[in-house]
Amino acid sequence: MKRFSLRYLLLTARLDQLWFPAAFWGLFVIIGLMRGPAYIFDSTRSYIGACVPLVAGIMAAYAVLDDPALELRFAAPLRAAPMLLERLAPVFGLQAGLALAYQAFGLLLGLELSQFGSWWDAQLAWLVPTVALLAFGSLAALLAAQTATGAVLAGLLWIVQLVARGWFAAHPQGQYLLIFMSPFMNDHPALRANQLTLGLVSALCFWLCWRLFIRQERYI
Amino acid sequence: MIEITALTKTYGSGPRAVHALNGIDLRIGQGMFGLLGPNGAGKTTLMRILAGIVSHSGGSARIDGHDLASGAGKLAVKSMLGYLPQELGMYNELSAWQFVDYMAILKGLDDPRQRKQRVEQALELVGMREAAGRKIKGFSGGMKRRVGIAQALVNDPRLLIVDEPTAGLDPEERIRFRNLLVNLAAERTVLLSTHIVEDIGQTCRDLAVLSRGKVLFHGSPAEMIGAAAGHVWSLTISGLEKPNHGLTVVSMLHLADGIQYRLVGESVGEYAQAQEVQPGLEDAYVWLMKNAGQTLVE
Numbered sequence: 001m002k003r004f005s006l007r008y009l010l011l012t013a014r015l016d017q018l019w020f021p022a023a024f025w026g027l028f029v030i031i032g033l034m035r036g037p038a039y040i041f042d043s044t045r046s047y048i049g050a051c052v053p054l055v056a057g058i059m060a061a062y063a064v065l066d067d068p069a070l071e072l073r074f075a076a077p078l079r080a081a082p083m084l085l086e087r088l089a090p091v092f093g094l095q096a097g098l099a100l101a102y103q104a105f106g107l108l109l110g111l112e113l114s115q116f117g118s119w120w121d122a123q124l125a126w127l128v129p130t131v132a133l134l135a136f137g138s139l140a141a142l143l144a145a146q147t148a149t150g151a152v153l154a155g156l157l158w159i160v161q162l163v164a165r166g167w168f169a170a171h172p173q174g175q176y177l178l179i180f181m182s183p184f185m186n187d188h189p190a191l192r193a194n195q196l197t198l199g200l201v202s203a204l205c206f207w208l209c210w211r212l213f214i215r216q217e218r219y220i
Numbered sequence: 221m222i223e224i225t226a227l228t229k230t231y232g233s234g235p236r237a238v239h240a241l242n243g244i245d246l247r248i249g250q251g252m253f254g255l256l257g258p259n260g261a262g263k264t265t266l267m268r269i270l271a272g273i274v275s276h277s278g279g280s281a282r283i284d285g286h287d288l289a290s291g292a293g294k295l296a297v298k299s300m301l302g303y304l305p306q307e308l309g310m311y312n313e314l315s316a317w318q319f320v321d322y323m324a325i326l327k328g329l330d331d332p333r334q335r336k337q338r339v340e341q342a343l344e345l346v347g348m349r350e351a352a353g354r355k356i357k358g359f360s361g362g363m364k365r366r367v368g369i370a371q372a373l374v375n376d377p378r379l380l381i382v383d384e385p386t387a388g389l390d391p392e393e394r395i396r397f398r399n400l401l402v403n404l405a406a407e408r409t410v411l412l413s414t415h416i417v418e419d420i421g422q423t424c425r426d427l428a429v430l431s432r433g434k435v436l437f438h439g440s441p442a443e444m445i446g447a448a449a450g451h452v453w454s455l456t457i458s459g460l461e462k463p464n465h466g467l468t469v470v471s472m473l474h475l476a477d478g479i480q481y482r483l484v485g486e487s488v489g490e491y492a493q494a495q496e497v498q499p500g501l502e503d504a505y506v507w508l509m510k511n512a513g514q515t516l517v518e
Binding site for chain 1: 272273274291295298307309310311312313314322323327328330371
């Protein structure tokens with residue numbers, strides 16, 4: 001039994017949650033156009049490496065619990081993991097689509113993806129921080145059993161890491177947990193270890209989300 | 221068959237722990253079963269435990285042999301469950317048909333033809349076929365409740381749990397809703413939780429009264445009424461002084477020659493003119509609560 005409907009997933013999606021990332025995309029397109037081809041790499045890096053992860057973290061915090069029919073869902077024979085996947089996958093899919101679309105826009109203005117390293121490195125530049133903040137945002141919301149708290153904590157982590165990224169990059173342990181190393185310090189010697197660590201931490205966050213979400217009574 | 225043995229539920233721990241259920245024992249068979257009690261008695265907690273949403277702290281709860289302590293047991297129970305929660309949240313942008321259809325998908329009705337048939341039947345049953353294409357956001361409270369019951373019925377459940385289903389409905393809607401539940405109980409177990417005594421009296425042949433997480437009474441409405449016999453009086457007083465002496469006022473009516481009170485208590489005391497009357501279910505409920513030391517707001 002699939003117990004899933006893409007049609008209803010889209011029909012029940014809140015439109016304001018679509019405007020929010022779309023507005024940021026539009027803003028960065030305007031910034032890209034205003035700053036011109038000379039700065040398109042910086043604009044692209046800022047959008048895919050910082051803006052996309054932030055929006056993913058905030059949206060993830062709202063995605064799971066902000067559901068008017070949550071109690072009815074809990075009463076249906078649905079397992080926790082597919083329910084989580086159904087709520088978080090659209091957030092990731094949307095952000096992935098916007099990150100790719102911005103790169104396409106950048107290429108039209110003469111963006112050289114090779115400045116990130118390989119094509120794959122360019123994708124890791126948004127993928128690693130986006131997945132990390134998405135996992136953290138949803139975990140924070142589930143831990144607090146409150147969407148707003150999850151969003152605030154995701155925003156707090158984002159700003160602390162962005163402001164103190166130099167300190168994190170220089171710290172012997174902190175360098176592995178710097179969310180913004182992939183987009184902003186892709187020549188750092190600990191880059192691969194950082195990506196691997198963040199991947200594992202994100203997986204741990206998702207696992208904790210699943211364990212928390214099994215305890216449905218926390219959320220009604 | 222629902223078998224509940226020594227069921228307990230505690231929220232939190234330490235000195236701030238809240239004991240919502242304190243050793244509930246119940247056996248519930250097919251038909252309509254009423255769960256009555258004041259706000260905070262533990263009705264919703266018990267309903268949610270039986271719906272597999274809340275985990276119990278101690279004791280056991282089994283439905284058709286499925287143990288609600290295990291994840292597999294909860295899933296099995298949810299597969300045969302129809303549930304209407306007290307606070308019914310819906311997707312207001314969907315039409316009634318779409319909402320029930322979506323819930324049917326979530327409940328595992330994959331075959332589109334069978335699902336369409338079930339959705340139509342469920343909406344027909346609650347009298348919502350005509351309005352099926354309209355968006356939920358334009359519905360009255362009663363219509364939303366009917367859509368709620370339609371989604372609960374769409375998988376043809378063997379167990380239907382309805383928590384405070386008539387709260388906020390107008391009298392006509394309430395009567396229609398009660399009749400609908402009675403019809404549904406002909407071939408399944410329907411668990412009706414309410415604090416409206418009248419709803420239980422009109423529909424259930426078996427009921428339990430909960431207070432502070434304990435079962436105060438389990439039996440038929442007639443047995444409950446019988447327990448209050450000899451403890452209900454009618455008294456008319458010309459002055460403004462309210463009857464006391466441990467008597468609880470169930471109702472009062474202003475007449476030309478004074479105020480007529482309906483009283484419940486151990487004895488009528490100094491009011492020799494008081495006349496003993498046949499108790500109703502509401503009187504019996506007040507008598508039960510009074511004996512349990514539950515303070516009633518007068």
